[in-house]
Amino acid sequence: MTAWARGLFEDLRTLRVLVIHPPGEDRNVLEEQLRRLGCPLRAIWPFPSQVPGDADAVFFHVGPEARSTGHWSAADTSATLIALSDYENPTALKMLLDTQAHGVITKPYRSTGILSTLVLARAAARYQQRLQNKVVKLEEAIKARRQIERAVRVLVEAHRLTENEAYEQIRTRATELRATVGEISAMVIDAHEAMEKLGLSKPAKIAR
Template sequence: MRGTSVAVIHPPGADCNVLVDQLRRIGCNVKSLWPCPPSPPATIDVVFVFVAAERGSEHLWSGVDCEAVVIALVDYENPTVLKGILDLNAQAVINKPFRPTGVLSTLILARASKGYQDRLLLKVTKLEEALRSRREIERAVKLLAERQGLTDIQAYEQIRRQASNKRISVVEVCAAVNSAGSVLDGLWPLDR
């Protein structure tokens, strides 16, 4: 945790001082901010942000817009605060009054949770891209098979050979085939 850059977005006072002092004891580079900036602090690893009971997250940005780990700081729980925590997309919550104990474990758990969440999001993105590519390939294979009277396997082999000859991906060839197919469909009907 040493050297971790941390922003504490909380009104100045005794509560804020307890948290900032503990984070410094842990070895973090702490920057205290108030009022809440209009956008997430840049080049920060962890953001502790106060979610006011009366305002919820109306003045806050979303943790989705932020690469940093987000930890919500709250006075007490009510529907507005809970909605604020969810809107903030916080990985952890610390309730007042702040105490030195529990800050380190919350910090470690929140960072681990954010890392896991980021890995899952990356995996989902890759899977979605693979599905889009697969659909593109299936459309091109069907189009080529119908237009040239080939089987699906023969059409795919033609696409694969073309990709190899041109030194581009199969998906790129399929995108070109699909694009050409939609242009040709606009020129004349297939059943003539």
């Protein structure tokens, strides 16, 4: 067995799996195969109103119960979501799209295919999370850049500095205080706004 395969099965053995499905033969098939994989497993019914927060992977039944309990979405949880669908009609497909499930298994459920669906769904969920983290970091970088630019304009207006001189002032203070340029920029803006509120500073015309 390769190192990659060993890592895969070790991950599965610690993966907390939740099955949300009515009791019966279909659920039994899922539970039996997941137990063979060594996953810590539990099953619940009726359908909960929110995605449970104590599971790493959730197999959930897509039916009227899911629609009546509210909107489920992969965006609301870090768990891998795998939909269990009875039919492939427009209503079921719309619900699948709404949940943004990472994988789907359709009836009749069989022991074959569950492992591959789980592995691919886990990979898709991790990729989605990496993309989301990149988006968050990019948004934070854009926000920090705008804040720095605004702080520079404050110093230019208040102290008749050039933009380069104002930025160097911020960068120097950041080095001295062991802070980031963004943090010092926020301090400059907060101080400027406080002085304005007290009527102790001439308001600068700053684009927000």
